[in-house]
Amino acid sequence: MNWYAIKAIYLSELHRSWRTPLQSIASPVLSTSLYFIVFGSAIGSAMTEIGGVSYGAFIIPGLIMLMVLTESTSNASFGIYMPKWSGAIYEVLSAPVSAFEIVVGYVGAAATKSIILAMLILLTAKLFVDYSILHPLWMMLFLVLTCVTFSMLGFILGVVADGFEKLQVIPLMVVTPLAFLGGTFYSISMLPEFWQKVTLFNPVVYLVSGFRWSFYGTADVSLTLSLVMISTFLIIFMVFIWWIFKTGYKVKI
Amino acid sequence: METQVMENHIIDVRNLSKKYPSGFQALNQVNLQIKRGEIFALLGPNGAGKTTLISIICGLVNVGEGQVLVGGYDVIKDYRQARKQIGLVPQELAIDVFAFVWNTMVFSRGVFGKPRDDAYLEEILKALSLWDKRHAKIQFLSGGMKRRVLIAKALAHEPEVLFLDEPTAGVDVELRRDMWRLVEKLRQRGTTIILTTHYIEEAEEIADRIGIINHGEILLVENKRELMKKLGRKQLILQLQHPIKQIPSELNGFVLQLGEDGKTLTYDYVDNQPTNHVTEVLAAIHRSGIELSDVQTKQSTLEQIFVSLVEESK
Numbered sequence: 001m002n003w004y005a006i007k008a009i010y011l012s013e014l015h016r017s018w019r020t021p022l023q024s025i026a027s028p029v030l031s032t033s034l035y036f037i038v039f040g041s042a043i044g045s046a047m048t049e050i051g052g053v054s055y056g057a058f059i060i061p062g063l064i065m066l067m068v069l070t071e072s073t074s075n076a077s078f079g080i081y082m083p084k085w086s087g088a089i090y091e092v093l094s095a096p097v098s099a100f101e102i103v104v105g106y107v108g109a110a111a112t113k114s115i116i117l118a119m120l121i122l123l124t125a126k127l128f129v130d131y132s133i134l135h136p137l138w139m140m141l142f143l144v145l146t147c148v149t150f151s152m153l154g155f156i157l158g159v160v161a162d163g164f165e166k167l168q169v170i171p172l173m174v175v176t177p178l179a180f181l182g183g184t185f186y187s188i189s190m191l192p193e194f195w196q197k198v199t200l201f202n203p204v205v206y207l208v209s210g211f212r213w214s215f216y217g218t219a220d221v222s223l224t225l226s227l228v229m230i231s232t233f234l235i236i237f238m239v240f241i242w243w244i245f246k247t248g249y250k251v252k253i
Numbered sequence: 254m255e256t257q258v259m260e261n262h263i264i265d266v267r268n269l270s271k272k273y274p275s276g277f278q279a280l281n282q283v284n285l286q287i288k289r290g291e292i293f294a295l296l297g298p299n300g301a302g303k304t305t306l307i308s309i310i311c312g313l314v315n316v317g318e319g320q321v322l323v324g325g326y327d328v329i330k331d332y333r334q335a336r337k338q339i340g341l342v343p344q345e346l347a348i349d350v351f352a353f354v355w356n357t358m359v360f361s362r363g364v365f366g367k368p369r370d371d372a373y374l375e376e377i378l379k380a381l382s383l384w385d386k387r388h389a390k391i392q393f394l395s396g397g398m399k400r401r402v403l404i405a406k407a408l409a410h411e412p413e414v415l416f417l418d419e420p421t422a423g424v425d426v427e428l429r430r431d432m433w434r435l436v437e438k439l440r441q442r443g444t445t446i447i448l449t450t451h452y453i454e455e456a457e458e459i460a461d462r463i464g465i466i467n468h469g470e471i472l473l474v475e476n477k478r479e480l481m482k483k484l485g486r487k488q489l490i491l492q493l494q495h496p497i498k499q500i501p502s503e504l505n506g507f508v509l510q511l512g513e514d515g516k517t518l519t520y521d522y523v524d525n526q527p528t529n530h531v532t533e534v535l536a537a538i539h540r541s542g543i544e545l546s547d548v549q550t551k552q553s554t555l556e557q558i559f560v561s562l563v564e565e566s567k
Contacts, residue, residue, distance in 0.1 A: 004363045004368060005364045007363055008360045011363075012352070015356060016351070019351060086350065087347025087348075088347050089347075091341075091364060091406065095336060096365060097364065097366075
């Protein structure tokens with residue numbers, strides 16, 4: 001195992017974020033704060049409790065998931081797409097590193113950024129609403145699994161994309177809508193029966209539900225199902241990345 | 254025997270062929286051995302296969318058919334051992350322009366699996382006159398400076414063999430001088446250097462051996478001096494005191510050209526060949542009573558040899 005290489009890729013990717021703190025940290029924290037102010041404090045005060053939890057507190061796990069999904073995907077895709085675009089990727093591809101080490105470096109860094117971001121949002125939320133975390137270890141497990149899984153999705157998008165526009169298509173046109181419709185701001189039990197069934201096809205429902213369970217002990221779907229779903233995504237993306245490196249698809253000719 | 258080959262040849266390319274998905278045959282049955290510690294110049298026109306060959310050795314392009322060994326290690330099976338020994342300076346200014354010089358150096362060393370060594374990186378940056386720019390963002394460096402950074406990055410992990418793909422394209426005189434000084438220093442340390450260049454006079458000046466490639470095939474690999482001796486043509490140019498209208502009959506046995514002004518006679522010959530009749534030509538001139546004002550000899554350049562070889566291969 002080339003630990004020096006993993007460390008080099010990981011740290012250089014983290015440095016890349018610190019180079020643009022406004023974009024990487026301030027912007028997502030600010031936009032989430034706005035959600036808390038509008039939905040949590042302003043509108044939330046007029047809402048009834050959901051499953052014994054105030055609306056402001058109810059949306060915290062969903063908002064974190066919303067931010068983590070989009071940030072992981074776009075961060076990781078940008079991280080690998082930029083060197084591909086500039087041609088600087090030649091260095092990593094000609095280095096004595098395995099595909100696994102490259103992925104650990106890039107995906108690890110993108111996931112770390114998302115975890116830090118989630119923690120900052122969690123701290124920011126304290127300013128607006130009162131909440132507690134019932135199962136902190138489960139919370140961390142869900143958070144880490146989600147960050148890693150969606151950073152992998154981002155890595156795949158970054159490798160496959162052949163333009164800046166395409167880089168944004170999946171995060172904006174797929175991940176964000178699915179996150180909004182995946183129970184971020186509501187419990188799916190609040191939907192008419194037909195739409196409840198339709199919603200079950202949205203994979204984000206399982207992530208938000210499991211994550212929310214770790215906070216308040218209530219969930220839209222079973223904990224096991226949530227874990228199975230997140231693990232399934234993780235495995236699918238891992239296999240896809242393995243295939244990319246095995247065939248050299250969009251990486252080598 | 255195998256060990257001896259390993260020790261002598263840092264790069265061993267065996268029957269290497271490469272066809273791109275577009276159907277373009279970039280390399281065709283290439284065999285090439287690069288000796289440890291030499292400076293090898295790979296010459297060829299655009300699209301000849303130089304960059305494909307380098308890219309395959311460095312792991313950037315998949316091997317088609319054949320085998321490539323670096324320091325005795327297969328570039329596919331033992332890619333870690335093979336790649337550790339290679340430093341590559343690409344043709345394009347492919348670099349993260351938002352990074353800082355020092356950080357990018359630390360990254361390059363790390364990604365090649367070496368522990369951090371600030372003193373060594375300092376030495377490299379100083380040798381390339383980059384030390385003052387170590388805290389600069391690459392974006393704000395000039396094109397020449399960016400190329401220096403690429404060279405520094407390629408050397409960050411102390412490679413055994415350095416590939417310079419068109420290193421002097423669009424580079425100012427000062428950098429070219431710095432670069433060749435560094436190349437000389439690296440050679441003294443035992444680093445093997447493989448370069449491709451369009452400036453053939455540079456290859457002529459610094460390379461130990463020359464390889465010429467065209468249409469994906471190696472046309473020739475030769476020690477530079479041998480090559481010049483074998484394929485270099487010489488010309489004997491005689492300036493006459495008084496113009497003549499035709500070549501005198503005493504010189505009929507030799508192939509001579511009379512200049513348009515009637516004041517120069519030119520005789521082409523190859524050094525150290527039985528066809529070299531310089532003495533006889535001069536004796537015949539003397540017999541014919543032609544008076545000379547000057548005698549000159551000219552040797553063809555590597556560029557002329559290169560052009561004629563490439564022309565022949567068409």
